[in-house]
Amino acid sequence: MAWQKLSRQRMAQLVVDDIPEGAYVNLGIGMPVMVGECLPKDREIILHSENGILGMGPADTSRPFDTDLVNASRKPVGLVPGASISDHVVSFAMMRGGKLDLTVLGAFQVSGKGDLANWDTGAATNIPSVGGAMDLVVGAKQVYVMMEHNTREGEAKVVDRCSYPLTGAGVVDRIYTDLAIIDVIDGSLTVRGMVEGLTREELQSLTGAPLKFAAQVAVLKN
């Protein structure tokens, strides 16, 4: 049976389905932004932004752009009722101090041990820019990664050992890709879901680290 990659929208939905009510969540830039866009209005999931906003919502587009209400991507945002604003010391106490229930981040690579590389490709021309990623991954109670399973060139992004500079060692708890949902448990990978029609052998061949499979592997459909 032919298989089909999950759409980004579907990946975001799968992440949303796994976030408990009342969770405090920080969403990274890139693909995780879609998780915020997929949150149903009837659920109370409180979004944190590293610049001190707790209770971030969509921007009020009927008002002019207020440069004092932005997220880390320099985009306009809004405040939900119950929101608070604090300074950077307090905001990073939430992050590093283990208060956030979950962060969802994009990644270049994740290793079989849960090492994360998502801030720099190590290219000589890069301007080193880490932002808050290293603080988030050591502090958030759960670290989820959302990324394509393979690069455009077909290389595995789940790897035995990250070739790009690390953001944190052994920090990732779960990986959502366009092919599978993979848990990192005690330094090894266990597949808990994979797209309809894909065989375990095919998934392993597209992955750079050894995979185990849960007793029940969910069938993921678009």
Added chain:
Amino acid sequence: MLDKTVATLEEAVSGIADGSTILCGGFAGSGIPTELMCALLNQGAKDLTLVSNNAGNGRLGMGELIAAGRVRKMIASYSRSVDPKNPNAAEFAEAYVAGRIELECVPQGTLAERLRAAGAGMGPFFTPTAYGTQLAEGKETRVIDGVGYVLEQPLKAEYAFIKAHQADRWGNLNYRFAGRNFSPVMCMAATTTIAQVDEIVPLGGIAPEYVMTPGIFVQRVVVVKGAQ
């Protein structure tokens, strides 16, 4: 009478010597003391070290200081432009690639905590952030109760440039929304904090429990109407 207000931007940035370290508040376009940086361009100080989350917010202010070769070193968490098609830090990128400016990349929470340590009279501290990464290279590390830590140094400065919303003549400040960001901790970490504000209110005009930066951390206040 204690009055920290000054009449002009020129007066606000007077006396800043070559080689100074200046903390610049702001994050992703909010709370940027653009007019103070523009005034510094005219003032002439050079060989500066700037400490800021980002390395520019368009050309005005920090971008101009960098383009003019006045900044020797940048200490920042995120000095790349967020959107390459609409770069916010083009002048920094150009200077960096040409080898005209030094960069110390610091994780954002570590930057905040290094400033806090300096402001609060603390010494070096251990943080789990960056342990096992290349940003810990060359630094002392230690494993305590099974957790790896990196030893980080306090970061103090001669000056802080701050954008706040309201001030009184004692230097008490408040901020609008996320314009607060690094500003309160930068006020604490600098010897001389210079705040540009939207308006000055009478003493007592900011209710005591809504003062976000107590005036003891602020030395000069200048009004800038319609700031960028």
